[in-house]
């Protein structure tokens with residue numbers, strides 16, 4: 001897999017490449033590259049953003065700057081690019097990242113991640129260049145770098161060989177192997193600490209009973225999580241960002257995605 005991250009702060013990713021699963025993935029031939037918008041701006045003095053039309057706070061990443069950076073990287077009109085690879089704009093209102101979406105992205109040959117800054121993107125970037133918008137949560141960060149890191153981390157650790165022993169990515173929280181439920185609890189030595197004991201079954205050596213116990217624990221946690229979500233009035237995974245209707249050359253249907261905002265599927269459908 002090759003992942004290109006478009007950002008104003010490529011240095012934010014330096015430590016990340018030292019993480020074991022990332023280093024493993026890179027050693028296996030996967031690729032992470034960064035494009036700094038500022039290196040490709042057609043404007044003077046490295047300008048990349050501007051004040052919003054209509055007034056308001058903050059600065060908006062310019063469409064001409066993003067087009068120039070995409071053209072420099074891929075050598076073609078960026079409106080065509082999203083038909084060939086997922087071009088993901090990281091936005092707080094995008095499709096919520098979850099395990100199913102991570103699995104879907106990990107199955108792609110190539111990803112382009114667009115990190116915004118300041119007030120975000122000129123909407124035309126999302127309308128005309130992006131195939132998807134992805135959010136890591138319903139809160140606003142100062143930029144798309146942390147969300148891009150989250151996407152890269154979650155996707156790269158799914159790639160065969162990245163974790164060193166592949167089983168650990170199979171049976172983990174929210175995976176299909178656990179029916180989408182949170183993972184069961186783990187314990188390690190010491191078997192007793194301050195009177196807190198490890199459940200007997202885990203030290204019984206009885207593999208089938210351990211498997212059953214873990215499934216039960218996982219299901220019980222799913223029940224607790226569902227109860228919490230119901231109490232909090234949560235449960236629905238949100239779809240695309242407010243505003244930003246697709247233009248005439250609107251984005252293609254993302255592979256494998258239903259319409260954003262549903263409770264089923266990974267919700268990586270067309271932008272709203």
Ligand code: ADE
Nearest residue numbers: 090091092135136141147
């Ligand atoms: N950019 C700013 N906040 C974000 C979020 N929560 N998810 C994705 N991108 C963002």
